Amino acid sequence: MDEYLCLGVRSNPGEPEAEFKARLSTFWTHMLRNRPDDYEKVYAEGTKFEVEGGCVLRKYLVEADVIDVIEAELASSNLACDATDRDDLYSKYEAAPPDWFWIEH
Numbered sequence: 001m002d003e004y005l006c007l008g009v010r011s012n013p014g015e016p017e018a019e020f021k022a023r024l025s026t027f028w029t030h031m032l033r034n035r036p037d038d039y040e041k042v043y044a045e046g047t048k049f050e051v052e053g054g055c056v057l058r059k060y061l062v063e064a065d066v067i068d069v070i071e072a073e074l075a076s077s078n079l080a081c082d083a084t085d086r087d088d089l090y091s092k093y094e095a096a097p098p099d100w101f102w103i104e105h
Helices: 017-034 064-076
Strands: 004-010 042-046 050-052 055-063 100-102
Touching: 004 064, 017 055, 017 064, 055 064
Parallel strands: none
Antiparallel strands: 004 055, 042 055, 042 100, 050 055
């Protein structure tokens, strides 16, 4: 069974949601074009943006074997991510609507 880690990506403090969405869109387009094999290992995206500590947060479920690549790419794109708990694994069955959107590949 595939196992996934929950990756939280954060906006800059006080950054409007619309600007953060645009930066995320640019990032995922970059991943799709330049690292398609790694992009395919992103299984699901949270359906809602959350607000936490003055930042907008978006969550993703990512295959465990690609988390280091995704985190490095986020950092090089000036997108902050929460520390990933590598012991907290999710199955695809836990990524169910209405909380998660499955990413079509």
